Amino acid sequence: MSDIKLHYPYSTLPEALMAAEDDAPFVTMWHADDDFETVTFGKFKKMAAGQAVYLRENGVGLKDTVVLVQPQGIDLMASFAGALLIGAVPAILAYPTFKVDPAKYRFGLNGVSANLRARAIVVDEHFPEELLANLWRGDNTRLLRSVRAEAADAAGFEVAAINPDDTAFIQHSAGTTGLQKGVALSHGAVLKHLNRLAEVLRLTPEDSVYSWLPLYHDMGLIACFMLPMVAHLPLAMQSPTEWVMQPKSMLEVITKYRSTLAWLPNFTYQFVARRADEYDEKEFDLSSVRALINCSEPVRGSSMDEFMAAFKKCKLPPNTLHSCYAMAETVFAVSQSDFGGAGAPVRISADSDIFRKEHSVAKSSSEKAFEFVSSGRLVPGTSVRIVSDDGRDLQEGFVGEIAIKSDAMLNGYYNRQDLTEKAVRGGWYFSGDLGFLLDGELYVVGRKKDLIIVGGENIYPQDIEEIVSAHPAIHDGRVIALGLFNTKLGTEEIVIVAEVREEGSLANAEEIEKTLSNEIVGELAVAARRIYLKPPKWIVKSTAGKPARSTTREKLLREHPELQILTGETFDDERSNTATH
Amino acid sequence: MNEATQQLINYIQSQVIRKKGVSIEADTPLVSSGLVDSLALVDVLAEVERVTKMRIPAGKVQPKDMDTINLMLATAARVGRARG
Numbered sequence: 001m002s003d004i005k006l007h008y009p010y011s012t013l014p015e016a017l018m019a020a021e022d023d024a025p026f027v028t029m030w031h032a033d034d035d036f037e038t039v040t041f042g043k044f045k046k047m048a049a050g051q052a053v054y055l056r057e058n059g060v061g062l063k064d065t066v067v068l069v070q071p072q073g074i075d076l077m078a079s080f081a082g083a084l085l086i087g088a089v090p091a092i093l094a095y096p097t098f099k100v101d102p103a104k105y106r107f108g109l110n111g112v113s114a115n116l117r118a119r120a121i122v123v124d125e126h127f128p129e130e131l132l133a134n135l136w137r138g139d140n141t142r143l144l145r146s147v148r149a150e151a152a153d154a155a156g157f158e159v160a161a162i163n164p165d166d167t168a169f170i171q172h173s174a175g176t177t178g179l180q181k182g183v184a185l186s187h188g189a190v191l192k193h194l195n196r197l198a199e200v201l202r203l204t205p206e207d208s209v210y211s212w213l214p215l216y217h218d219m220g221l222i223a224c225f226m227l228p229m230v231a232h233l234p235l236a237m238q239s240p241t242e243w244v245m246q247p248k249s250m251l252e253v254i255t256k257y258r259s260t261l262a263w264l265p266n267f268t269y270q271f272v273a274r275r276a277d278e279y280d281e282k283e284f285d286l287s288s289v290r291a292l293i294n295c296s297e298p299v300r301g302s303s304m305d306e307f308m309a310a311f312k313k314c315k316l317p318p319n320t321l322h323s324c325y326a327m328a329e330t331v332f333a334v335s336q337s338d339f340g341g342a343g344a345p346v347r348i349s350a351d352s353d354i355f356r357k358e359h360s361v362a363k364s365s366s367e368k369a370f371e372f373v374s375s376g377r378l379v380p381g382t383s384v385r386i387v388s389d390d391g392r393d394l395q396e397g398f399v400g401e402i403a404i405k406s407d408a409m410l411n412g413y414y415n416r417q418d419l420t421e422k423a424v425r426g427g428w429y430f431s432g433d434l435g436f437l438l439d440g441e442l443y444v445v446g447r448k449k450d451l452i453i454v455g456g457e458n459i460y461p462q463d464i465e466e467i468v469s470a471h472p473a474i475h476d477g478r479v480i481a482l483g484l485f486n487t488k489l490g491t492e493e494i495v496i497v498a499e500v501r502e503e504g505s506l507a508n509a510e511e512i513e514k515t516l517s518n519e520i521v522g523e524l525a526v527a528a529r530r531i532y533l534k535p536p537k538w539i540v541k542s543t544a545g546k547p548a549r550s551t552t553r554e555k556l557l558r559e560h561p562e563l564q565i566l567t568g569e570t571f572d573d574e575r576s577n578t579a580t581h
Numbered sequence: 582m583n584e585a586t587q588q589l590i591n592y593i594q595s596q597v598i599r600k601k602g603v604s605i606e607a608d609t610p611l612v613s614s615g616l617v618d619s620l621a622l623v624d625v626l627a628e629v630e631r632v633t634k635m636r637i638p639a640g641k642v643q644p645k646d647m648d649t650i651n652l653m654l655a656t657a658a659r660v661g662r663a664r665g
Contacts (some may be wrong), residue, residue, distance in 0.1 A: 017626075031638050035662065071640050098642040099622050102612075128643055239640035245627060501597060535599060537621050 007198040012162045012187040013260065014085045016230040017045065018154070020407055024323050025234045030074050031242060031254050032169025041232065042154070045082070047074070051150035055120060058142050064119035064159055065170070069094045069109070069135070070146055071124060072215055072239040077225060079122055079146055080215075084168060086144035087160035091170035091182060092216040093114055095124075096131060097241045099478050106134040112180055115415050116170065122146050154417040166187035170414050170524065171221050173328045182363045182414035184328040190222070193331035194230050196379050196408070197223075200336045201261070207290065208234040210259035212243035212250060219296055222332040223263045247272045251284040251314065251397050258288040263324070266297040267477065269307040276310035287315040291339070295324040298444055298462060299373040301347055319343035325375035325444050329429050330409045334384065334402075335442040337376035346374040352524070354455040359399040361436055361443075368523070370463070382406040385428065394436075399458070401448055402435045403428040434502055449550060452483030454526055455491050459483070461549075464528070467519050468498050475499040478539050479527075480547050482556075484563060493529040494520075497556050499536050509533045530563075532556065582607065585632045589650045592628045609648045617640050622647050629653050635661030 008014040020026070022042025030036040039047070060066060068090055070076040076092065083090035093112055096105050113121065114136035119133050122144045128519055137143060146247040151157055168187040174182040197203075209228045213220030218491060224311045228235040236257035250272060254262070294304060304321045312318070316396035322337045322344040337345040361372070378384055385393050386400040394400045405428050412420035423430055435444040445460060452459040464481035468474055478499035483492035496516075500506055513531045521527055540551040557563050583660055586607045594605060611617040617625070625647065628635050635657050646656040 002657070031640070032636060032662070073640075096644060098647045100644065100645050102644045126641070126643070128645060130645070241623075241642075242637040244623060245630075245639045474620065537618055538599070563614070 004350070005195065005199055007195050008191060010191060010230070011164045011524065012166075013168055013190065013226070013230065014081075014159045014162065016191065017041075017048065017081060017084075017157065020045070020229075020232040024232055026228070028075060028234070030236055030238050030249075032249075033252070033256075037074060043150070044074070044078065045154035046150040046152075047078035047148065048081035048085055049154045049157040051079045051146070051147035052085040052391060053082075053151060053229055054144070054147070054149055055082060055088060055122075056086055058120060058144055060086065060088050060120045060142070061115065062162075063166070064088045065116050066090045066117045067113055067116055067118040067121045067135070068092045069095055069121065069123045069127060071126075072237070075124065075146060075148055076215060078148075080169070080225075081229070085157065085159050087162045087166065088119070089167050089169055089173070089184070091118075092221065094170070094214065094216050094557060096128065097432070099241065100184050102131075102474065103261075106131065108180070110134045110136060112172065112182070116182060117141075117415070120144055128403050129578040162187060162335050164191070169221075171218055171328045181416060181419055184414045185331055185408075185410065190226060190331055191230065192381070192409040193222070193333075193379075193406075194227055196381055197227060197333055197336075198231060200333070200339065200377075200379055201291070202339045203231055203233075205232070207231075207260045208236070208257060208288075210236050210250070210254050210257065210262040212238040212240050212430075213263065214225045214240050217296075218326060218332055219263045219265075220329040223293075223295075223326075247275050251279070251286065251311070254286055254289065255284045258275075260288055260290040261293070262289075262291075263293045263295045263342065266294055266300055266303050269294065269303040269321075270477065273306040281313045284311075284314040285398070286311055287317060289316055289320050291320055293322045293324045293336075293344075295326050298322045298446055299345065299375060300466070301371050301373045302466070304373070318513060321345075323373060323375050323429075325384065325430065325433075325442060328410075329423075329431075329551065330382065330404055330406045333379050334382055334404055335376040335378050336404070337374060342502060345376060346439075348372050348374075348443075355399075359458050361397040361399075361438060372443045372445065375435075375444050376442065377404075377440055378442060381408065384437065384442060387430070396437050396439075398419045399434055399436045399445060402431045402433045402442070402444065405429070412484060452481065452492050452494055454483070454494060457523065457526065457527055463524060464494065464496060464520060467523055468496060468516055468531075469521075471512065472504040473499045473502075474533075475507070475536060478553050480539060480549055482549070482553050484529075486529075494526065495556070496531045497534060497552060498531065499534050499539055501536070505534045506533060506535065586650055586656060588632045589628065589653065591626075592632075593617065593625060593650070596628075599623060603652075609650075610648050611650075612644065612648050625653070629657055630661075632662055633657045633661060636664055637661045 020041035024041045026041045026044045027036040066088045068079050076113045080090045117418050120142045124146050167184045170182040170184050172182050212225035215221050236253050324333050325335045326333045349371050351364035352368050352370050354362045383405045388394050388400045398484050432448050433449050434446050450461050461481040465479040468479045469476045481496045484495050486493045540548045641660045
């Protein structure tokens with residue numbers, strides 16, 4: 001670690017937690033302005049030690065895997081920290097919420113818990129009995145109900161002897177159900193990455209974090225739990241479902257707790273901004289914000305502009321909307337927009353024709369140029385290659401798969417050697433994301449599997465979806481553009497499915513489809529083969545609330561057999577029941 | 582049938598199910614029967630909050646708590662807090 005400035009000179013995560021001042025505030029779990037709980041680091045340490053004792057009493061020890069299935073909150077965090085204190089290896093799995101399809105949840109829970117082969121599974125007292133059968137249990141697995149317990153004296157608690165190279169915890173790759181991949185990370189790797197992150201974020205003891213991100217996701221776990229825990233910063237937290245029910249609560253919490261940092265997926269910027277007319281600007285004061293970091297989806301400049309336009313009246317300081325490219329496999333951030341200089345992500349305009357035909361970037365100021373927002377500069381200790389389909393390294397400005405090597409990355413997927421061999425080759429992690437490097441900045445343009453290739457031109461579904469979403473009759477964000485391979489033509493064709501805002505609009509479907517077709521041809525110079533307008537709530541959404549591309553694709557093909565003839569694919573109900581995404 | 586139940590029946594029939602000829606009652610299974618997509622429950626829960634004038638902490642609501650209108654109202658009574 002000689003080249004890293006050590007902001008946090010600890011060798012293990014328990015050491016970092018125990019070094020916090022007892023009186024310093026740590027986490028506030030916020031439900032409403034009259035319903036919240038704040039604990040100090042001192043109280044949190046006692047809670048964690050209480051959970052550690054409970055786990056030890058139940059036979060859990062060094063290097064044992066502990067599965068935690070509890071609602072977002074302080075008790076879950078204490079269970080996680082408690083497992084760390086005894087050198088066990090915790091893994092947080094998604095908790096069932098009312099908006100998750102129970103069948104899909106059961107399937108995911110079963111697969112993931114079986115792969116983890118846990119020594120103990122800790123669920124909260126309200127975890128539904130009928131779901132317990134879906135938690136894998138071996139002969140030696142203990143099923144425990146979490147109970148809040150505090151050790152009388154955290155300082156007297158005997159922390160296990162842990163080496164920096166020991167696995168600290170397992171975090172799962174994105175998504176909430178399906179057979180997710182578990183990434184095992186060592187204490188040393190996590191701490192090394194947090195030191196790097198502190199450097200690029202120019203973190204100070206005055207910072208404080210806001211989050212509604214789930215703790216089973218890397219953004220929620222690393223940026224919004226491990227970082228404040230190790231850096232001894234306050235955290236104001238909500239549950240994802242409670243935030244989605246009340247989007248403006250995010251602004252309320254940032255105002256109340258004077259939060260300086262938050263990580264948000266791109267959809268949040270539009271989702272909150274488009275409800276801005278329901279808010280009274282005097283209610284919120286966002287002047288404390290140092291950075292709202294757009295992360296985990298391709299970054300759209302338009303979404304960030306909308307957010308800034310809506311909330312500068314709430315004193316959101318200029319140049320505070322940042323970007324980041326992150327994943328569980330590299331602990332968290334691969335790149336981060338520069339906090340110095342202009343203080344905002346670099347944006348470039350590129351010739352659309354050249355981009356689509358040659359998959360390369362030529363700067364252009366034409367009206368039809370594509371805009372790309374950088375995901376920032378590589379975090380120190382990280383290297384990136386841009387690789388072509390045939391495995392060649394591409395030059396700056398050419399689009400290919402992003403492969404990453406860092407000094408704090410996964411050793412492999414937990415108990416999945418097969419998946420590890422597929423994704424990690426020669427020490428490089430192949431992300432499945434497409435992007436390019438230019439002038440030292442990394443640009444992420446989409447998922448490799450979502451790219452539509454029409455007659456040799458590269459079309460990104462997001463560009464089509466943005467045009468369709470802008471039509472007043474279409475429900476914003478509920479549009480999916482797909483490439484379906486036409487076996488006769490030997491190329492992909494674009495098929496779009498979009499939800500209308502009001503069912504009544506379907507009476508004018510033909511007219512709307514025509515307008516949309518013209519707009520797509522006008523802006524992108526490609527034609528969609530078919531546009532299907534559907535009533536509200538037709539598109540299948542993922543548990544994160546975003547349109548689920550592969551499941552919607554299957555639904556569309558089932559409802560429109562004419563497309564199956566086009567692609568030569570068939571979809572029966574049996575396949576749809578086991579689909580994951 | 583009380584007013585809250587009737588309002589929820591009307592809302593779910595007209596705004597969520599949107600199929601002619603489908604009528605539901607207070608104890609009709611909605612999600613487990615496939616009538617209501619579980620993701621539409623965000624809107625349904627917001628309507629339950631509006632109708633009952635309660636704030637319901639979404640983090641404390643399980644799928645089974647939302648399967649019928651009777652269960653939704655029982656859940657509101659159990660975990661809801663009167664709006665201030």
